[in-house]
Amino acid sequence: MTSETFIVNEKIGRLDKTIVSYLPQHSRSQISEWIKQELVTVNGQLKKPKYTPVIGDEVTVTIPDPVVIDLKPENIPLDIIYEDDDLLVVNKPKGMVVHPSVGHENGTLVNALMYHTPLSQINGVFRPGIVHRIDKDTSGLLMVAKNDKAHEALSADLKEKKNLREYIALVHGEFKENSGTIKAPIGRSSSDRKKQAVVPNGREAVTHFKVLKRYVGYTLLSVKLETGRTHQIRVHMAYIGHPVAGDPLYGPKKTLPGNGQYLHAHTLGLTQPTSGKELIFEAPLPQDFNDVLADLEPYSNQTSED
Template identity: 40%
Template sequence: MNPLSIEVGDALLGERLDRAVSVVADVSRSVAGRTIELGLVLVNGEVKRSKSLRLALGDLLEVDMVPSTPVFHPSIELSILYFDEALLLVDKPAGLIVHANTLSDQTPTLASAVVMIDPGIATVGDEPALRPGIYQRLDKSTSGVMGVARTQEAFVSLKEQVGSHAMRRQYRALVEGELDEDEGVIDAPLGRDQRSRTRVAVIAEGRHAVTYFRVIERFDGYSYVELTLETGRTHQIRVHMSAIGHPLVGDRAYGGDPSLLEDRVFLHSHVLGLTHPVHGAFLQVTSPLPPELTAVLVKLADRSARA
């Protein structure tokens, strides 16, 4: 992409640098801010990294925007579970991240893959350069059904449903140990773990978080459970189950044993239910358990039968 260059006139006189970049490059303020942080904005030939810098009359503003859409990797194959004029529901494989965190990150992502399916999604969302159409996310190690908005109107509706906890999000997981109860609720606030900024922990001053669980099947030393989210905090299921002494199989970050499943966490987004943003009907889509997780259950069932 060729650099954008403009001489500051009356329209941008006195504007903050991030606001000016947003206007000149036609991107959101947050994308503009990241572009500045990456050293891609020059004022009078000098790199400027202060987003609050005020522009003067006659300043030469140059913006070297990196490609707005991450590079698509041809090996990414997404199974489409539902598709219409407003929605794209895909079956996310484990190991694939949902979106990049910076404009310079060219790691293959689910976001880049859906833009290859529908290029129009590239303009949808609060920050389409990084998260086109993405109103929710799944952890890299989590598989299963995930929704993407195809229009801005659908994005607004779906984001509101997430915020109001109106979506039905149901997961399947294998946890260590046998739960005492067949079903129950975990109501424990979550926040960033002060000892590790990449982890989440149950903390008194954290955000409200509620998870419902139901045991589907019991094995010797393990429980196969259905989990329904009332809220959708980062790592919510993983932290909640670990907090009650039943970490997810394969979840090294929260105390899970990887011996049964080395390459991922046993967590699958099984059901997604939502109000259709166009016609208002309730839509529910299910993703079948992937083969690598089914194989673990078969192994445990066989082990239990032999005991």
């Protein structure tokens, strides 16, 4: 265990919120858990999360050693769209986490991939082979590197914006325009560490969209990523007032059946690292997405003419 101590020099609010402002590398939920575990003291005394520190308080946080995750291959079925000696393209189902972390030690895409094939090691122990990610409740295509040379090449192409990444998204509201581009920088939200947000000092983020079909109260979009920020489509759509349907983090409360956002990584284009051949893959919408569109069909309006 290690500990971190600081002196409060401004009134911020309750104890857990105050600690997060001084130790932003830790989440508020994690801090709250440590307070409950009596790992936090104020002037040498235990306090509850709702305690409000005052200027001059000395706060000490004892940080427990990280939990060791035993990463094991698991015989989990994979929907492999393409495979060669350098890489795989996998159609990830909605609800599957990409790589292990505390709280998601098994049942991830990485666990399944390790059972199937050797993977690159550039991303370390817990993210072998993972060149890019999609959220747990986003379905669709991911490229996975089998060796370090392929990983470096695929990552370089991503950085240079050479890959084609198109998503299908069902969003709230009815678009007046047929297509457009959202250019708004994204960074961590100052009010909720679980969220990303459009912020002045964020990283460049560019999202292109085109209307595929209009429904009463909803619009089906084709969305193309120019950059790849965390939650980019979800943040940008919420920012312009059209959050992704079913999104539990950035959207309104549950309005459609199912769990999680209706967002699918539909098309993926990449350059094969060894041959240099341009490859393009598509994955059909999952059944739950199709079911929702079928339910909305009687209320469809018109398609884009662009």
